[in-house]
Amino acid sequence: xxxxxxxxxxxxxxxxxxxxxxxxxxxxxxxxxxxxxxxxxxxxxxxxxxxxxxxxxxxxxxxxxxxxxxxxxxxxxxxxxxxxxxxxxxxxxxxxxxxxxxxxxxxxxxxxxxxxxxxxxxxxxxxxxxxxxxxxxxxxxxxxxxxxxxxxxxxxxxxxxxxxxxxxxxxxxxxxxxxxxxxxxxxxxxxxxxxxxxxxxxxxxxxxxxxxxxxxxxxxxxxxxxxxxxxxxxxxxxxxxxxxxxxxxxxxxxxxxxxxxxxxxxxxxxxxxxxxxxxxxxxxxxxxxxxxxxxxxxxxxxxxxxxxxxxxxxxxxxxxxxxxxxxxxxxxxxxxxxxxxxxxxxxxxxxxxxxxxxxxxxxxxxxxxxxxxxxxxxxxxxxxxxxxxxxxxxxxxxxxxxxxxxxxxxxxxxxxxxxxxxxxxxxxxxxxxxxxxxxxxxxxxxxxxxxxxxxxxxxxxxxxxxxxxxxxxxxxxxxxxx
Amino acid sequence: xxxxxxxxxxxxxxxxxxxxxxxxxxxxxxxxxxxxxxxxxxxxxxxxxxxxxxxxxxxxxxxxxxxxxxxxxxxxxxxxxxxxxxxxxxxxxxxxxxxxxxxxxxxxxxxxxxxxxxxxxxxxxxxxxxxxxxxxxxxxxxxxxxxxxxxxxxxxxxxxxxxxxxxxxxxxxxxxxxxxxxxxxxxxxxxxxxxxxxxxxxxxxxxxxxxxxxxxxxxxxxxxxxxxxxxxxxxxxxxxxxxxxxxxxxxxxxxxxxxxxxxxxxxxxxxxxxxxxxxxxxxxxxxxxxxxxxxxxxxxxxxxxxxxxxxxxxxxxxxxxxxxxxxxxxxxxxxxxxxxxxxxxxxxxxxxxxxxxxxxxxxxxxxxxxxxxxxxxxxxxxxxxxxxxxxxxxxxxxxxxxxxxxxxxxxxxxxxxxxxxxxxxxxxxxxxxxxxxxxxxxxxxxxxxxxxxxxxxxxxxxxxxxxxxxxxxxxxxxxxxxxxxxxxxx
Numbered sequence: 001x002x003x004x005x006x007x008x009x010x011x012x013x014x015x016x017x018x019x020x021x022x023x024x025x026x027x028x029x030x031x032x033x034x035x036x037x038x039x040x041x042x043x044x045x046x047x048x049x050x051x052x053x054x055x056x057x058x059x060x061x062x063x064x065x066x067x068x069x070x071x072x073x074x075x076x077x078x079x080x081x082x083x084x085x086x087x088x089x090x091x092x093x094x095x096x097x098x099x100x101x102x103x104x105x106x107x108x109x110x111x112x113x114x115x116x117x118x119x120x121x122x123x124x125x126x127x128x129x130x131x132x133x134x135x136x137x138x139x140x141x142x143x144x145x146x147x148x149x150x151x152x153x154x155x156x157x158x159x160x161x162x163x164x165x166x167x168x169x170x171x172x173x174x175x176x177x178x179x180x181x182x183x184x185x186x187x188x189x190x191x192x193x194x195x196x197x198x199x200x201x202x203x204x205x206x207x208x209x210x211x212x213x214x215x216x217x218x219x220x221x222x223x224x225x226x227x228x229x230x231x232x233x234x235x236x237x238x239x240x241x242x243x244x245x246x247x248x249x250x251x252x253x254x255x256x257x258x259x260x261x262x263x264x265x266x267x268x269x270x271x272x273x274x275x276x277x278x279x280x281x282x283x284x285x286x287x288x289x290x291x292x293x294x295x296x297x298x299x300x301x302x303x304x305x306x307x308x309x310x311x312x313x314x315x316x317x318x319x320x321x322x323x324x325x326x327x328x329x330x331x332x333x334x335x336x337x338x339x340x341x342x343x344x345x346x347x348x349x350x351x352x353x354x355x356x357x358x359x360x361x362x363x364x365x366x367x368x369x370x371x372x373x374x375x376x377x378x379x380x381x382x383x384x385x386x387x388x389x390x391x392x393x394x395x396x397x398x399x400x401x402x403x404x405x406x407x408x409x410x411x412x413x414x415x416x417x418x419x420x421x422x423x424x425x426x427x428x429x430x431x432x433x434x435x436x437x438x439x440x441x442x443x444x445x446x447x448x449x450x451x452x453x454x455x456x457x458x459x460x461x462x463x464x465x466x467x468x469x470x471x472x473x474x475x476x477x478x479x480x481x482x
Numbered sequence: 483x484x485x486x487x488x489x490x491x492x493x494x495x496x497x498x499x500x501x502x503x504x505x506x507x508x509x510x511x512x513x514x515x516x517x518x519x520x521x522x523x524x525x526x527x528x529x530x531x532x533x534x535x536x537x538x539x540x541x542x543x544x545x546x547x548x549x550x551x552x553x554x555x556x557x558x559x560x561x562x563x564x565x566x567x568x569x570x571x572x573x574x575x576x577x578x579x580x581x582x583x584x585x586x587x588x589x590x591x592x593x594x595x596x597x598x599x600x601x602x603x604x605x606x607x608x609x610x611x612x613x614x615x616x617x618x619x620x621x622x623x624x625x626x627x628x629x630x631x632x633x634x635x636x637x638x639x640x641x642x643x644x645x646x647x648x649x650x651x652x653x654x655x656x657x658x659x660x661x662x663x664x665x666x667x668x669x670x671x672x673x674x675x676x677x678x679x680x681x682x683x684x685x686x687x688x689x690x691x692x693x694x695x696x697x698x699x700x701x702x703x704x705x706x707x708x709x710x711x712x713x714x715x716x717x718x719x720x721x722x723x724x725x726x727x728x729x730x731x732x733x734x735x736x737x738x739x740x741x742x743x744x745x746x747x748x749x750x751x752x753x754x755x756x757x758x759x760x761x762x763x764x765x766x767x768x769x770x771x772x773x774x775x776x777x778x779x780x781x782x783x784x785x786x787x788x789x790x791x792x793x794x795x796x797x798x799x800x801x802x803x804x805x806x807x808x809x810x811x812x813x814x815x816x817x818x819x820x821x822x823x824x825x826x827x828x829x830x831x832x833x834x835x836x837x838x839x840x841x842x843x844x845x846x847x848x849x850x851x852x853x854x855x856x857x858x859x860x861x862x863x864x865x866x867x868x869x870x871x872x873x874x875x876x877x878x879x880x881x882x883x884x885x886x887x888x889x890x891x892x893x894x895x896x897x898x899x900x901x902x903x904x905x906x907x908x909x910x911x912x913x914x915x916x917x918x919x920x921x922x923x924x925x926x927x928x929x930x931x932x933x934x935x936x937x938x939x940x941x942x943x944x945x946x947x948x949x950x951x952x953x954x955x956x957x958x959x960x961x962x963x964x965x966x967x968x969x970x971x972x
Contacts, residue, residue: 387623
């Protein structure tokens, strides 16, 4: 056991901070005094932001990645980046939840959000299969409850139960895959597992079987084929801020953990058998997500299908197996975080004003709230991959990664899907800008914190799409250090 | 030396568009004033760029460059050769005209002018780009203003269909081109998107054969190349007047310009290998487009298909790879841009007053709007390739080039001159002469002073170029010389 070093503490700033915040919120739950509950949204958001600032300043990892805490945790840039993404995403989600009629004033909601965030941060840093499994479950259990937290609403309850059943099922399969990997390699350490597997002389077919089981668990987390079925029902039924959190932060954590396992435990490189498996999952996710999004009448449900397709695009980067491909995937995740949070935030606000998330309620948005219509348009165009927005550069990177790795066919499937996706995004824009609303709709003024939070998202979308160098260079280092 | 002209042209409209979106919607005159002011400034700068271009020195001038993402070899690099400055001047004229004829847009003018300026920024950006990635960004930036302007202010019956069709066609084309662009980036091994560097990349013959169609046809979709042209008439007809002018006048040139820059100039051997196919497709464009234009009953569809026909000549000019053909193609890009903008402007003026575009329901408009009629006739004469007008000096070199390479192409495509004359004269007779039908009489009035300025200005440009070709031919030729060096002096 190496001696205690200071970076053992700084490496855990996000987790420790979130734990303190969770304790504070737990006290508030127990106090049961309504007057403390009015400002829960921005208290939580401020807590997340403070932790993010502390982590940003003091938690910066050293040049060389290090394994700490009994080699359970790996301190590197990818984990650091993910922890910041979780903290920023959590803060934004807390703000956007504030106006939600059912969850906005519930301390339990904020408590569960904080607890889930701890698990998500740990998912990004776990360097051991057991640690990773614990992190995944730490994140998953609060998220199951969050999805069904509107317990008087049948949709929400169904959504929670569906999420729980799918999650339990897929994580059981994943755990079985983990146990097989442990059996073959004789270790649960992710780093060095490739060599252990090679040394053990296990037949490739057996490793692939175990890997597919592990992948199955991750496809649930990132809502890709074949464990994507939960996404539309859960996104539609869960409170809108929860859906936003699930589709962005939770997905990002899933991808970072997946990338770590693929590279270090399964030995994914350009040109080997994993690429085909991942590419097939990627292509199927893109097609199924985009084609099923077209007929949707509910915007949350449409975005849920679109989110399955987005997982497919990100998997293009992962499937190319190169450092460039992983950088592309991480860039995509960051772009997707700000973009989709903005989309869900605006859906959330319209739901607050009208009580509905049907696409038809967005009719005439340009006339009644031109600013919001513009912001939603920017976010949708970013999802569609139109410059000069974040989603455009992210798509160029993943397609480029596919071409560089010689998978032109995957890039071509990607562009076909981009065109399909643009079709339904444009239809939503048409509803906002052209259609007339059914009746008069009350318009509320956006709270100040909301304006700030939305501005963060939109500025993020534009900055990621116009100024590339700082983010891209950092993300490349993060991908190299995985 | 860093020259501010091109960045101002590309970025000023963008800044103005963003500013407009932040203004209160009620300040309509301020909004219109800012839009007009911006378009005048860009017009002035486009004149400066055109007349300050040194044809003796040739090459890329007014260059500006800055680092953007050095890790991937993406740079901000602007500059224009002879064809570029000609396109910039054309775009400047059409953008200014577009703002002028849209002066009376009553429905949400803030959004209208903001999106129009956004589109303007996109086209200037493409014409001024020397970095392939930056070119692509400007190219794609036009997607959403095009779509929204068509569905918001377009022709109610077809706007949703036409707008969606146009947008998806063009997006698919540009994404196919993106694959080709990325392939060039990785294939060159130079680790740069800079086109001046990529011109010297010396891609292998096999590579060029494989990837040339991705880039050339992908971008060429926006130029209306057969069989991917059908978005053009539907989209142009569905669009509001100013957008039709910009789409057919400038955007189609953006497509062929990008195909020229990224396809022909970077992969000349690919062009040579694929030239027979391009010649066949383009000849179909020319003849088929003209025939379809002749049988249209809708005034605007006639012009929509005539664009398809005329753009075919540009592609023929490219595919000949001869000095004459390329010069003619450059001139045709300029001449057609002005001409078709004028056509669509007049169609819009007629429709606004008669509320119909059915050729059978129009007639005798000469009495009501003589200036519009004169403008349309000038455009018609350009379209037919009459000597003394810009169309003549553009089309003759193209036919000469085609004659030198494949005489049959010249013979077949020359048929279109006769058909063009037939449908233009038919339209002029039906719309402007004869009896005015009763139902449309009530709404007829002369065009406004701003409309007159546009019509006269665009007509004069075409006549000046027709009478004094030396204004523009040397500029285009200086650009063509550079292309011929890349092609290998064919």
